[in-house]
Amino acid sequence: MVEETNNNFIFDIIKEDLSKNGILEGKKIHTRFPPEPNGHLHIGHAKAIYINFMAAKIFSGVCNLRMDDTNPGKEDESFAQGIKRDVKWLGFDWENRFYRASDYFPQMYKFACDLINKDLCYVCELTPEEVKQNRGDLSNPAISPYRDREKQESIELFKRMKNGEFETGKMTLRAKIDLASGNFNMRDPVIYRIINDGNKTNNWYIFPMYDFAHPIEDALENITHSLCSLEFEDHRPLYNWVIENIDTSSKPRQIEFARLSLSFTIMSKRKLSKLVEEKVVSGWDDPRMPTISGLKKRGYTPLSIRSFCEKIGVSKVNSTVDYMFLEHCLREDLNINAKRVMAVLNPIKLIITNYPENTEEEFEIENNPNRPEDGVRKIIFSREIYVESDDFMIKPIKKYFRLFPGNEVRLKSTYIVKCTGYKITDNKICEIYAEYDRKSRGGKSPDGRKVKSTIHWVNVKNSINAVVKLYENLFLSKNPESNEKGFLKDLNPNSLKILNNCKVENCLSNAEKGETFQFMRLGYFTADSVDKDKLIFNRSVTLKDSYKI
């Protein structure tokens, strides 16, 4: 998994801008990732982060991290902290360029006053309802009776708005552009509103709207390419209007790309919050959540997420990526890097009847066949072991070549054993019996006979207990939002399954929190708790399995 970058239409534009006679010839590019601190980052944001930081990296520029905090009340410092943590975890570095839109409020206020003086803005006293009624429609223009207010009067009122003399919603500052525009964003958009609820941020009572604030933030930070998602395409004329009419030499350029949709999950912050509030999940970092913190807890690695972002590409097509593709990227990383261990999720005891009691043998097992340099470790074998209950059938179905009476399997790294019988108590198989072939030590078959199946096991004596959490998609449909009764009616009842009686190899007593292992033949599992008396693993992703029962 080499980290290199494919081309895309945005990088083509940047290349063009940077080329000879391009608008940025001889300059550096400068991008930014500007989340609103009103929720936690998810995999969709990872795409935006990746695009912005990679554009900077590839073209030897830099990328800022900026909190777009222009709407107090929705926002919270804890979200800002979480965002910084997640971006850093993903492996991106904004160095010392962390900014907040609110730090620019004085400058924005000044720009707004300039615009009033240029007769490009006016204070409007329409209430929100009146604005709505007067917005016009597809064939009729909007109306504002305050459009021709004297500049001086607007300046006065705007100052009084700033001083907190009016209550929330009483008046707004509007840009004088075109009440008849086919683009509703240009029908004299509100650029400042009053939020005077006693809950003030930095002593401000007026707050700039996104459309006014964003271009100014970009200009003040000397952003060259302002990369955002498709729904802002209609806002670009307004973005450019602001840049052209304020006093700046910066010429940031907005380019839009399609945001990410992933099958079987949702990306809307509002809906993700709902899952948290309704306690459908344990929190923003529930391993089933598509949030960065959730993916981390699930066992996703920063490399796998970056690789995913790289591989899905960048375009303007609204598309939905298969969830399987994300899983593929994780497996690709873990296949190379995860240590292999043995763990039995649904244990059943296997007794090797011809193996001496009170004896044990030591065997070596490789830590990672894909990385011989990771060496081997010792495992202890003895008469009683646990095997997976799925690996035994009294009457084998077609193409089943694991344990069943009369059949031979290899116990990974040790011996070939032949199943000789089983015991049933209370209608349940409680023990399986087998005999081992002592000539097969190490799992070899000296006579060359083929043993189709090799199964994993742990020793009864020294295996340790663990809890394993198995996850499936949170939703049943590819597109949970399409459920007519709402996404909350599309929940998968099996999205979490907790196994409390798992037996794992004793080397896992040294596992570190967050460390990921391959449980052989089962999948990749990440240590979520490593407390002495409570070892918990989250299944990150299964192994691919061509055997369908």
Next chain:
RNA sequence: UGGGGUGUAGCCAAGUGGUAAGGCAACGGACUUUGACUCCGUCAUUCGUUGGUUCGAGUCCAUCCACCCCAGCCA
């Protein structure tokens, strides 16, 4: 109905007038002490439609069709 976008395989996605990359998924097969991994092979006579220009069109022009976004004092 006004404005802005987008249509290439089941899913992403290259392609910039010279004869449809790549990945995922799927399906065959080889290998295998993980039914994993790895390796090999198959998988678009055709690019939303219909016309046109051209020696030549996924690429240019026109037409129609489908889908997405926009009428917050959200971002």
